[in-house]
Every structure is written in structure tokens, then in C-alpha cells.
């Protein structure tokens with residue numbers, strides 16, 4: 001596409017193929033000068049704006065829509081002039097004068113660029129004369145005349161209306177066709193050239209037209225010359241005939257060709273002549289009546305407007321507009337390969353021989369028997385005219401058929417769209433064309449529809465399909481009758497040969513909903529529309545006030561928000577060759593769970609008796625019973641149910657310390673075997689139960705339900721882990737098995753070599769809690785050395801070290817010390833920790849440190865049942881003694897106690913405050 005150029009002369013270059021952002025007023029006013037104007041667009045752009053009170057300066061702002069001003073009425077659904085007003089602006093302020101106006105032309109969605117192009121939204125570029133001056137800036141009235149003149153060019157002597165041929169640029173489509181050596185009748189301008197041949201017909205039909213000749217017509221009267229010139233070039237190229245200087249030779253040759261049945265480029269023209277001769281009158285009158293109805297019903301009483309002095313000029317204009325409109329339509333649709341059903345008075349042409357009317361009548365029946373041509377390359381024209389279409393070689397032959405088929409075309413595109421399923425009506429009606437079924441489909445479609453009536457077999461064959469290559473098919477060739485009987489027996493076509501409807505590029509029928517409630521649609525767009533009123537008596541216009549309710553609607557609607565990225569998960573579904581009916585693939589996770597449960601189940605049966613005893617002895621609280629019951633049940637669901645059950649409501653809203661105490665209390669309350677308790681009364685004190693940790697302390701541990709966003713990290717972590725198999729000692733102990741499932745909660749780097757003994761599993765401080773404590777300690781004390789008096793397997797010591805402290809880790813159990821050292825190495829902090837195996841009660845007096853951290857065993861499960869946890873008696877060794885010894889090291893003591901511990905408890909006047 002070319003952008004219009006602007007020269008100092010101010011004369012607009014006439015190429016409206018592309019909107020210009022710098023359209024001058026002169027251009028604006030000249031917009032109507034060219035091209036076939038819509039039959040229904042009685043109101044010109046400039047007039048419209050003038051009526052709207054939009055100043056010429058304001059027009060510029062609306063120029064973007066200029067190229068659409070001549071959208072034919074059949075395509076134009078609505079025009080809207082929007083006056084925008086800011087909320088801040090005062091009520092009643094004339095928004096028209098405030099300068100925010102948008103003119104919207106709403107057309108049917110299926111309008112194609114090509115179609116607009118063909119309809120005249122493209123101009124022809126004419127070089128300006130060197131001596132062009134401002135006189136070329138014409139008034140609108142002059143333009144009107146100018147516009148009128150363009151339709152009279154056929155009546156003008158050729159020497160007076162023909163611009164310099166070399167001044168005219170052919171459209172790119174034609175040039176492309178030429179460069180490829182293809183027939184130009186399928187190109188853009190080449191279509192126009194055929195009108196050259198129809199000069200005589202045009203004259204006959206256009207006797208009432210004025211003849212005017214003005215200098216500015218040089219801008220507009222080039223169409224015929226272009227065609228003539230192109231035709232001459234074609235002849236030079238194809239036939240080596242020089243006809244350039246003698247148009248009469250061209251016509252002569254055309255006549256000869258017709259006589260010889262060798263219709264080439266002129267076929268289209270002849271067909272048009274026949275078409276227009278047959279239907280033009282009816283079309284003109286019908287359209288005229290409609291127009292006058294809109295304007296003034298009294299005018300309808302004028303029976304012969306062409307003879308009425310007042311109406312004559314209007315009639316002439318009407319004639320021009322309609323003639324060219326239908327001519328364009330004719331050319332376009334024919335070149336698109338579109339045809340319509342023909343059942344009535346269809347002039348048959350066979351290889352260039354026009355039939356007489358009598359013959360037409362005889363052929364009606366034959367036409368009625370057109371049948372579907374089931375091939376994507378089907379040549380719609382060939383079916384009629386014995387055309388063995390070859391894309392290049394036989395294109396002319398295909399052209400011949402256009403004439404036949406054009407009688408079947410409904411050139412009213414609006415109706416063509418709206419009445420796809422309408423049946424044909426009698427074309428003997430004076431408005432036959434309008435009443436003709438105007439489906440856009442190949443000729444066979446009509447027969448298809450007829451066939452569909454005959455039986456269900458044909459119902460699935462679409463009545464619309466694009467014929468992408470009108471001249472490509474060699475599918476069928478019938479005899480002189482020209483009608484295709486292909487598949488007339490009703491045999492169903494193989495699937496690959498069934499016609500397929502090709503969707504047109506801009507067609508949005510799936511999205512369009514003509515029945516949609518406008519209010520709903522407006523609402524969807526965040527708008528509210530007011531009531532409509534006829535707008536200044538302009539036909540087809542209504543005025544409504546539209547309120548913008550929601551400015552951010554585009555961001556609130558999924559459909560409107562263009563920023564939204566649609567996340568789609570690539571999911572591959574594989575199908576095996578062998579159908580696996582009833583076989584469902586389980587996920588790897590599910591498999592793991594199943595394996596785990598299997599392992600858990602086996603030892604569970606062996607120890608269930610012990611646990612029952614233990615449960616009855618460890619606690620008589622309902623909560624614990626539930627917990628124990630759940631633990632006794634190896635079912636994974638019950639296992640998981642333990643988690644929320646143990647999270648009783650009284651725990652909610654507790655501080656972190658309280659939560660830790662809750663955890664600790666439950667630990668001690670858990671099912672410690674009686675014999676073990678007896679053997680080591682102080683060894684187990686804090687058995688951990690799962691999920692007693694507030695959310696913000698939750699670890700990513702296996703078996704927990706985590707938000708989706710964390711899944712990826714977890715997956716990555718897990719990928720790095722070498723998943724160890726369930727250790728035998730864990731598998732052998734169902735109580736430990738549930739902790740195994742939470743191993744990453746205890747140590748996030750568990751798989752890197754963390755080791756725990758049985759007591760360690762129950763008593764270790766979960767990593768997140770230990771981290772939190774260490775953080776609190778770091779914040780509270782600036783000192784470096786911390787004594788972890790009861791270090792166990794190192795849960796707290798490691799986090800202290802990670803917090804930057806140096807740690808003296810003490811435990812009475814050498815196994816614990818060994819495990820703690822190992823685990824500290826896993827975390828890379830072993831060198832920050834001094835491990836001492838011994839009794840803190842004995843070592844305390846000789847220890848030096850800045851802070852003492854105390855997490856002694858809490859003495860068994862009783863601590864949860866006690867109303868008050870007695871620090872002195874329930875901790876082993878004596879909690880008060882521990883505290884007092886710690887005071888010998890430092891007064892910075894951190895004591896990890898159950899939440900029901902009485903921190904105000906005093907012993908011999910000593911308190912822990």
C-alpha cells in the first residue's frame with residue numbers, strides 16, 4: 001500500500017487505500033471525489049461533519065476514519081460519533097467544542113481488505129501536473145460535480161477523459177499478476193479494464209448522464225484508460241499484437257473472439273452486460289424506492305424520476321452509484337469464484353456463445369440439476385460451462401462461466417450474508433436479484449441445498465465453502481448443456497473429496513451474536529447506554545448517551561484484559577497402541593505413598609498390642625486417645641488425620657513460645673513405651689507430633705499439603721536429594737515411621753546424611769523452631785558463646801552455629817553427641833561447635849559461656865495432663881537445679897519449657913525470673 005503523498009499544490013493524491021494521519025482539509029473535502037459511492041450512503045462525510053457542527057479543524061481529528069466513509073450501506077452497520085467528556089468537566093459543557101470526538105464506522109466483521117479495495121477505497125495515484133496550483137482545491141460542491149463526472153467518463157471522448165497512461169500507477173495486485181505472467185483479470189485494476197469493453201453498454205444504460213469535462217477530471221477519469229492500456233499491454237505480451245494505438249482494434253478483436261467462441265478477457269464484460277441488462281432496471285428501481293422512503297415518502301409518487309426535472313439529477317446520481325456498485329460487486333464476486341444458485345432465467349454460455357433467452361429457459365432445468373463438486377480445488381465456474389480449468393491455461397474459459405453464474409449471484413452482500421439459508425424465489429419478480437438466494441457459495445451449493453431436501457445424506461455437506469482457486473479444477477467437464485451432473489445420483493463423496501468451507505479471513509461469525517442484548521454487551525464493556533433517539537432525522541442514525549461506568553473494565557475482564565497471560569500447562573497424553581481399558585496410571589507420588597504404607601503396615605501388626613497398652617497408660621485424655629488411635633491405624637488417611645486433630649483450637653493464636661511448648665508437651669505425652677519410661681525415666685521428654693507448628697514455621701516436608709507455588713522449589717530440592725529408602729529401624733517401628741515422613745521438617749537437609757536415634761526422632765527441636773530460637777537469641781544477646789546444656793542430636797546447636805554463635809554442646813548420652821557431630825557436619829558447622837559428652841549437672845560449674853540454653857527432658861507424658869507443669873519435679877534432672885547451675889555460668893539463660901510451666905514458680909524463694 002502506498003501512503004498518500006502531499007505536495008505543495010494542496011491537491012490530494014487519490015489513494016485512499018490507507019488511512020493517513022496527516023490528511024489535510026483539502027483532502028478531506030476531496031474524499032468523496034473518487035470511486036463508486038455506496039448506493040445507500042447518501043450523506044457524505046463532509047456533510048455529516050458539517051451537520052454535526054464539527055469545525056473543519058476538528059475534522060482532522062476524525063480523518064482516521066476517512067477511509068471508511070464510503071463503506072457501502074450494505075456493509076455499514078452503524079456510524080457513531082462519540083463526544084468524550086471528562087468527569088471533571090462541567091455538566092453541560094459542549095463536548096463537541098471541547099475537541100474530543102471520535103467517529104466510529106461499524107461495519108460487518110467479514111469485510112475484507114480486498115473487498116474494500118475493490119469497492120473503491122483505493123484510489124489511483126495520479127502524478128500532479130507541474131503547474132498545478134491551489135486552484136485544484138475545490139469546494140465541496142465542485143467535488144460533487146467532480147464525483148458525478150467520474151461516472152460519465154464513458155460518454156466522454158476518449159481524448160478528453162484519458163489521463164496520461166504513464167501517470168497512472170497500477171495497483172500492486174495487478175502488477176504482481178503481470179510480473180508473474182498470470183491473467184490480469186484476476187488482478188485488481190485488470191478487473192477494471194474490462195469495463196472498457198463495456199463502453200457501449202454503459203452508454204446505452206447511461207444516456208441520461210451529464211457530460212462534463214474539467215481539468216480536475218484528470219484526477220479521476222483514468223480507470224478506463226488504465227484498463228485500456230493494460231489490455232493493450234496484455235495483447236502485446238500474449239499475442240504479440242500491437243493494439244496500443246487503436247482502441248477500435250481491441251473492440252474489434254473482442255467481437256471476433258465472441259463470434260468465434262473465444263471469449264477471453266471480454267467474457268466478464270459480456271456477462272456483466274447481460275446481467276445488468278437483465279437485472280439492472282429492477283435493482284435501480286428497488287434501491288431508488290428504498291432511498292426515497294427514507295427521505296420523503298411523497299417522492300415515491302413520482303413514477304419516472306428520470307423524466308422529472310426535479311428528480312432527474314438525483315436519478316442520474318442514483319444510477320451511477322448503483323451501476324458502479326453492482327459492477328464492482330459483480331467483478332469482485334465473480335473473480336472470487338462465487339456463484340449462486342441458478343434456477344431461473346439463467347443465460348447459459350458455453351464456450352463463449354451466449355444463449356438466447358429461449359435457450360436460457362430451456363436450460364433452467366439443467367441448471368437445477370447442478371450438483372456438488374466435491375473438491376477443494378473445485379472450479380465453481382467450470383461446473384457450468386464445460387470448463388476444464390487449468391489455473392493458468394484455461395482461466396479464460398473459466399471466465400466464460402462467470403457470466404452464467406453471475407446471474408446466480410446476489411450482489412447485495414448484506415443479503416448474501418443474512419440469507420444464507422433462504423431459498424430462491426422467483427426471479428421473474430421485478431426485483432429478482434434481491435429475491436434471489438444470495439448465498440456465497442459455489443453453484444453446486446444450490447443443488448446441494450436441493451439435494452439436502454431430498455434426503456439426510458446431503459445434510460452434512462456444507463452449503464458454503466470457499467473456492468480458493470476458481471480456475472484450478474479439472475474435476476468435471478460436462479457437455480454442451482454445461483450443467484454438471486456430478487454425483488447426481490446422490491452417492492456420498494469420500495471424505496477427502498467433500499467440500500470444505502474455508503473461513504474467510506475476517507469472518508468472526510462465531511464471535512458475533514446478532515441476538516446479543518446490547519445492554520449486556522455495553523455492560524460487558526463497562527458502558528451503560530441510554531435510550532436511543534433518532535438523530536437529526538438522519539436515516540439509520542440514533543443518538544444515545546453512553547456512560548462510562550467502569551474505566552478499568554479491560555483489566556477486570558478476562559476476555560478484555562490483553563495483558564493477561566494465559567497459563568497453559570503442557571500436558572502430554574500418550575496413548576498406547578493397545579487400548580488399556582480400565583487401567584489407570586497412578587502417579588509416582590501415589591506409588592510412593594502406597595509403598596510407604598505397605599512398609600508401615602507390616603511392623604504395625606506386630607506392635608499393635610504394645611501400643612494399646614502404651615496408649616492406655618500414657619494418657620487418658622480424649623485427645624491423646626484419638627492421637628494414639630490414629631497412630632495405631634496404619635491407614636494413611638488416619639495418619640494424616642492425626643495432624644489436624646492434634647492441632648486443637650486452644651493452640652491457635654499462641655505465641656511462638658507457646659506453640660513450641662505445645663509441641664514439647666505433646667512430645668512427652670506421646671506413646672513412650674512403659675518399659676522404656678521405667679528404664680530411662682528422664683531420657684524421653686519431648687516427643688514431637690506433626691504439624692503443631694504455626695504456618696510461618698512450616699517446613700517443606702514430605703506428606704504435607706503445600707501451596708502450589710512452593711511445589712517447584714520443593715521439587716527441585718527433592719530432585720537434589722537421593723531419596724533414601726526407609727531404614728529398617730524406622731520401618732520396624734510404626735511410631736518412628738510417622739516421624740520419618742516428617743524428616744525434612746526436623747532437618748531440611750536430612751537426605752544429606754542426617755542421623756537420628758529413636759529418642760532423637762522424638763525429642764529433636766524441629767529446624768524451623770530451632771532457627772527461630774537461634775534468631776531470637778542472636779537478637780537478644782550480642783555475646784558469642786552459648787552453652788547448649790542438653791544438645792541431643794544437635795537440632796538447636798546447629799542453628800545457633802548457623803546464627804553465628806560458637807556453641808558448647810553437652811549431652812549425657814555419647815550416642816547423641818556422635819549424632820550431633822555428624823549432623824553438624826552435614827550443615828557445615830561442626831567446627832563452630834564444641835561437643836562434650838557428660839552430665840551437665842556436673843560440668844556446669846566448670847563451664848564458661850555467655851548464654852546458657854536449656855532444653856532438658858520434660859520427664860514423660862504427664863506434663864500435658866498436669867494443670868501446671870512443675871519445673872522442679874517434672875524435669876529430670878531437677879529443673880530448678882538446672883537453672884541454678886546455669887546461673888553459675890551466666891545470667892543469660894534461655895529455658896525451653898512446656899507452656900503450662902509456672903515460670904513464677906519459686907523454690908526456697910528462688911524464681912527463674
Ligand SMILES: C[S@@+](CC[C@H](N)C(=O)[O-])C[C@H]1O[C@@H](n2cnc3c(N)ncnc32)[C@H](O)[C@@H]1O
Pocket residue numbers: 682683685686763764765789790791792793794795796797810811812813816838839840841855856857858876877
Ligand atoms: C530433649 S532432648 C534435647 C534435644 C535437643 N535440644 C535437640 O534439639 O536435639 C534432651 C537431651 O538431654 C540429654 N540429657 C539428659 N540428662 C542429661 C544430663 N544430666 N546432662 C546432659 N544431658 C542430658 C538427653 O540425652 C537428651 O538427648
